Amino acid sequence: MSMNREGRPTRPETTTQAANGTFTGNRALMLEEALIFEIGDTHTTGVDLEKAPAVASRLGGLERNRSIGLAGLSEPETVRHYTRLSRQNYAIDLGLFPLGSCTMKHNPRLNEKLARLPGFADIHPLQPIDTVQGGLQLIHELAHWLCTLTGMPAVAMSPKAGAHGELCGLLAIRSALEARGDARQVILVPESAHGTNPATAAFCGYKVEDIPATKDGRVDLEALKARLGPDVAAVMITNPNTCGLFERDMKAISDAVHAAGGLVYCDGANFNAIVGRVRPGDLGIDAMHINLHKTFSTPHGGGGPGAGPVVFSEALAPFAPLPFVEKNGEGYRLIEEETAEEHHAQSFGRMTAFNGQMGMFTRALSYILSHGADGLRQVAEDAVLNANYVLRSLEDVLDAPFGHSGPCMHEALFSDEGFADGFTTLDVAKGLIDEGYHPMTMYFPLVVHGSMLVEPTETESKAALDQFIGALRSVAERAKAGDEALKGAPHFAPRRRLDETLAARKPVLVWKDTEVAQAAE
Numbered sequence: 001m002s003m004n005r006e007g008r009p010t011r012p013e014t015t016t017q018a019a020n021g022t023f024t025g026n027r028a029l030m031l032e033e034a035l036i037f038e039i040g041d042t043h044t045t046g047v048d049l050e051k052a053p054a055v056a057s058r059l060g061g062l063e064r065n066r067s068i069g070l071a072g073l074s075e076p077e078t079v080r081h082y083t084r085l086s087r088q089n090y091a092i093d094l095g096l097f098p099l100g101s102c103t104m105k106h107n108p109r110l111n112e113k114l115a116r117l118p119g120f121a122d123i124h125p126l127q128p129i130d131t132v133q134g135g136l137q138l139i140h141e142l143a144h145w146l147c148t149l150t151g152m153p154a155v156a157m158s159p160k161a162g163a164h165g166e167l168c169g170l171l172a173i174r175s176a177l178e179a180r181g182d183a184r185q186v187i188l189v190p191e192s193a194h195g196t197n198p199a200t201a202a203f204c205g206y207k208v209e210d211i212p213a214t215k216d217g218r219v220d221l222e223a224l225k226a227r228l229g230p231d232v233a234a235v236m237i238t239n240p241n242t243c244g245l246f247e248r249d250m251k252a253i254s255d256a257v258h259a260a261g262g263l264v265y266c267d268g269a270n271f272n273a274i275v276g277r278v279r280p281g282d283l284g285i286d287a288m289h290i291n292l293h294k295t296f297s298t299p300h301g302g303g304g305p306g307a308g309p310v311v312f313s314e315a316l317a318p319f320a321p322l323p324f325v326e327k328n329g330e331g332y333r334l335i336e337e338e339t340a341e342e343h344h345a346q347s348f349g350r351m352t353a354f355n356g357q358m359g360m361f362t363r364a365l366s367y368i369l370s371h372g373a374d375g376l377r378q379v380a381e382d383a384v385l386n387a388n389y390v391l392r393s394l395e396d397v398l399d400a401p402f403g404h405s406g407p408c409m410h411e412a413l414f415s416d417e418g419f420a421d422g423f424t425t426l427d428v429a430k431g432l433i434d435e436g437y438h439p440m441t442m443y444f445p446l447v448v449h450g451s452m453l454v455e456p457t458e459t460e461s462k463a464a465l466d467q468f469i470g471a472l473r474s475v476a477e478r479a480k481a482g483d484e485a486l487k488g489a490p491h492f493a494p495r496r497r498l499d500e501t502l503a504a505r506k507p508v509l510v511w512k513d514t515e516v517a518q519a520a521e
Contacts, residue, residue, distance in 0.1 A: 040071030100453025151281030165289025254284025273410035276377030416450025420482030
């Protein structure tokens with residue numbers, strides 16, 4: 001008899017409800033963990049310290065006048081608490097992350113090892129320039145490859161993430177228009193663009209207008225041309241777009257915008273689908289941010305600031321922000337001031353205090369150099385192949401609104417059409433949690449009702465994809481059949497489904513000590 005047939009059942013769905021009710025609240029190794037304030041209390045600490053001697057205060061009347069309110073735990077209690085919490089967090093190291101438009105790819109450990117080298121991990125932005133020549137060289141080399149891969153002549157390395165990069169691009173566009181005395185005030189944003197695009201344009205003081213999509217999920221070129229005029233400053237377009245499709249008319253769009261005196265901003269969040277195959281600069285794009293965490297496998301946020309470098313066309317390069325690294329005969333220098341004698345005299349200024357996130361730069365360059373030109377091209381090809389495998393494997397059970405438009409790019413888009421009455425995309429997402437997966441992106445893009453956006457990325461094997469496809473198929477079939485148990489999912493997670501209406505209207509954001517509260521009453 002095989003080991004799997006001995007003892008208790010090994011599959012969670014065969015476990016009876018009675019077996020789930022344990023004294024501890026634990027579910028085997030799924031440990032129940034209370035809040036840190038419920039484990040310890042504010043009256044004790046994990047260590048014994050002698051009372052500090054009285055000294056004159058140097059805080060100028062800003063001394064703390066009450067307890068800080070932190071629970072006192074011993075070292076084992078503290079370590080166990082946070083380790084148990086970490087077990088309840090889904091991560092790319094645990095399984096496939098299907099989030100569409102988010103590109104949650106594996107982070108190679110080689111990149112992590114290089115980012116921890118003392119010469120990169122321990123340097124400080126205020127060190128003398130002659131002590132950080134290696135770091136500046138790394139930034140300069142990464143900038144070179146970003147320009148090469150995009151076909152653009154200049155890049156700003158300092159933006160911290162995608163939306164920050166969008167702001168950088170629009171500020172450069174506004175500066176270029178102001179330099180020629182052109183007071184355009186409208187930004188056109190297609191329906192298939194990322195949601196941050198209109199938000200960034202509005203933040204910059206522009207009026208935002210939508211451009212509709214065609215039935216096949218792409219920008220309506222004729223509608224765009226009809227709206228262009230002397231008041232249009234730029235078009236912000238996401239390519240590949242959030243419907244998971246490549247904008248085939250991108251060059252025609254750029255030509256039309258330029259002919260009308262405007263500029264073209266491309267949201268490069270989905271560059272992972274075309275890196276090594278398409279150079280955005282060849283499509284007439286003037287500015288595009290690159291999410292290093294999406295395309296070049298740096299962690300999302302990286303435990304700190306992310307990185308969203310912005311590449312610029314010749315028209316916008318003179319207006320790029322400071323600081324930037326420049327190579328001269330003696331080495332590398334950091335250009336931090338505008339001077340009339342230099343080519344950066346028209347820079348719109350600074351976006352951040354320093355020159356970017358060194359850890360993200362190190363990881364990204366490591367990824368680029370270890371893959372090489374052919375490897376990066378294969379990254380895009382495999383990402384597209386995996387997404388199309390998911391799309392075609394599920395289109396018989398899930399509605400694919402743009403399945404007729406041909407192959408998708410980096411992500412597969414499904415809708416809630418065909419679900420039983422009363423069943424929604426949210427139910428499918430909660431069911432996936434029971435299957436051991438983080439839910440896919442839901443209700444985005446807005447052009448598809450009940451949308452489900454799945455991006456498997458190139459780093460998943462066929463076996464991993466098949467398992468995810470089987471899980472999503474199972475949950476989708478339950479939604480179509482009207483399985484009422486799905487309404488209560490997740491059943492096996494540490495916490496059950498919350499009352500979202502109540503949570504939105506009466507959120508509990510602060511933990512209160514009931515004993516203290518009762519004493520105060």
